[in-house]
Amino acid sequence: MLAFPHDTHTHTVYSDGVGGIADNIASAEEKGFSLLGITDHSHYLGPRSFNRYVREVKRWGEESGITVLAGVEGNIVPGGTDVPDWMVEKLDYVIASVHEWLDEPGEYVELVKAALMDENVDVIGHFGANFPHIGFPSNEELKEILELAEANGKAFEISSRYRVPDLEFVKECVRRGIKLTFASDAHTPRRVGDVGWSEKIFLKAGGRKEDLLFGDLL
Numbered sequence: 001m002l003a004f005p006h007d008t009h010t011h012t013v014y015s016d017g018v019g020g021i022a023d024n025i026a027s028a029e030e031k032g033f034s035l036l037g038i039t040d041h042s043h044y045l046g047p048r049s050f051n052r053y054v055r056e057v058k059r060w061g062e063e064s065g066i067t068v069l070a071g072v073e074g075n076i077v078p079g080g081t082d083v084p085d086w087m088v089e090k091l092d093y094v095i096a097s098v099h100e101w102l103d104e105p106g107e108y109v110e111l112v113k114a115a116l117m118d119e120n121v122d123v124i125g126h127f128g129a130n131f132p133h134i135g136f137p138s139n140e141e142l143k144e145i146l147e148l149a150e151a152n153g154k155a156f157e158i159s160s161r162y163r164v165p166d167l168e169f170v171k172e173c174v175r176r177g178i179k180l181t182f183a184s185d186a187h188t189p190r191r192v193g194d195v196g197w198s199e200k201i202f203l204k205a206g207g208r209k210e211d212l213l214f215g216d217l218l
Contacts, residue, residue, distance in 0.1 A: 009184060043075060
């Protein structure tokens with residue numbers, strides 16, 4: 001059993017997942033989780049489908065025995081993210097992730113820096129997932145990322161799907177007081193709650209409940 005059973009990054013049929021919102025919640029309940037985030041990709045959602053999405057998350061959450069949060073995963077684009085203000089107003093939080101293919105790590109770093117300065121963003125998703133393919137940024141660039149996150153009150157998810165960020169980065173987050181979350185990035189209900197790697201790295205880095213973004217809800 002996990003010490004901090006929560007998963008803040010899951011997808012449903014509202015974007016590229018294969019299960020419904022209720023299915024993800026049921027899976028989290030069966031696994032003894034305390035908190036679940038539904039975070040479908042923002043670019044799949046228009047005004048009407050978005051309103052239906054939020055209503056459904058809230059309705060099933062109210063009927064559930066666990067805390068269910070309504071979020072989205074936005075794409076980081078030059079200048080910030082593609083999550084509009086009218087979405088943010090109705091959400092509990094916003095994840096921003098790099099999804100486009102890049103040629104070198106400096107491009108990745110610049111995109112993440114823009115997201116860290118975007119007031120609509122709460123969490124940076126799967127930071128570093130591209131690095132094995134495009135190369136790793138310098139220590140100075142990573143330090144700049146951490147300083148921006150600290151200054152702007154942003155969090156990072158620890159992604160069990162991509163196994164990022166690495167231990168040293170998570171240690172620095174804990175040391176600086178940068179909040180963290182656990183993320184399965186599940187696209188099927190059965191993968192909801194697959195955050196064992198996230199907790200392992202978090203605990204190895206010396207993380208405590210107060211270092212989690214939603215620790216007060218666990």
